[in-house]
Amino acid sequence: MKTWVYIDHFNGQPAPASWEALGLAKTFGEASAIVFGQNVEALAKTALEYGADSVLLADDASLAVFSPEAFASTLAALVSNSPPALILFPTTSRTRELAAMLAIDLATGVLVDVTGLELFDNQVTATRPVYEGKLLEKTTCSASPQLVTLRARAFPKPTPEAGRVGEIKKVAAVADGSVTVEDFVSGEQGVSLTDAGVVVSAGRGVSNDPAEGFKLVGALAAVLGGAVGASRAAVDEGYIPYANQVGQTGKVVSPDLYIAAGISGAIQHMSGMRSSKLIVAINKDADAPIFQAARYGVVGDLFTMVPALTEAFKKKLGK
């Protein structure tokens, strides 16, 4: 099946889930990467190394800064020329807008934040979590092309093959002057939450000494090469910026390891981390709901348990 994969990036830095999408597309047959931006030829070459059979590259000053209008118009024009059966996107805040606008332009549908995708007869069946992750639904899209955004870390990332080459076809940008993006400001620092293999989060349980609590959590995350997350309660109390919030109104993460310290496990928090491969909870209250989702639980004070874990990991990892 002919599949296109949109390579999402910020200032040339690709969202790693783009490569996961490319790996999945290759299992369906021919896969072309879509790369838009300015001075992004290097990204097109990287897409070939990650297995793209070819790249459609729109490298133009009008695409220097992401704008869903211009990017959707450019992609819609390409689809009109030679429509693929399926377009995959990594799920990011940018692609949520882009895929939705493209679906309107092409009078098709978009399946969002998909965690499983099967192919039967040129039609995909998508699995996606609904009701805050309590149920998984299977959905199809009857219109064409089928647009699907894939949850980060839900699909394996292919191993790149250095020096792999292929066709890079330059295509024209379609200007859309309706919106001018002046600047992007990112509140996220360090390892990206959505791409991190390990997330260590804290909640209102740090309230006795929030600065010290997040310092301890940050130290554990650093030893594990992970990112720091938080519950909304911690964000609302001003302990940590909103960019770190995990949950229904924050980020959705699927790390290999999620450590929740001083977080009760409200459904709105769980919806953002339920798909983590291994959940560890540290909580003073043995009846906290988070323990129902956790594979390993520690009933104890995070101010003692988190530094103890950091020391143990340091020793184990030789750091």
Ligand SMILES: Cc1cc2nc3c(=O)[nH]c(=O)nc-3n(C[C@H](O)[C@H](O)[C@H](O)COP(=O)(O)OP(=O)(O)OC[C@H]3O[C@@H](n4cnc5c(N)ncnc54)[C@H](O)[C@@H]3O)c2cc1C
């Ligand atoms: C529309 C809506 C959207 C929402 N979106 C989100 C969202 O995106 N993300 C989110 O997280 N929440 C969200 N919430 C809020 C959610 O309902 C909870 O209020 C919030 O998750 C609670 O955060 P918490 O677990 O840190 O705090 P609490 O529920 O107060 O739990 C704190 C926990 O820390 C434990 N504790 C206390 N001291 C210690 C200690 N020293 N050591 C160990 N454990 C300790 C306690 O036993 C307790 O279990 C949303 C709510 C609504 C209504």
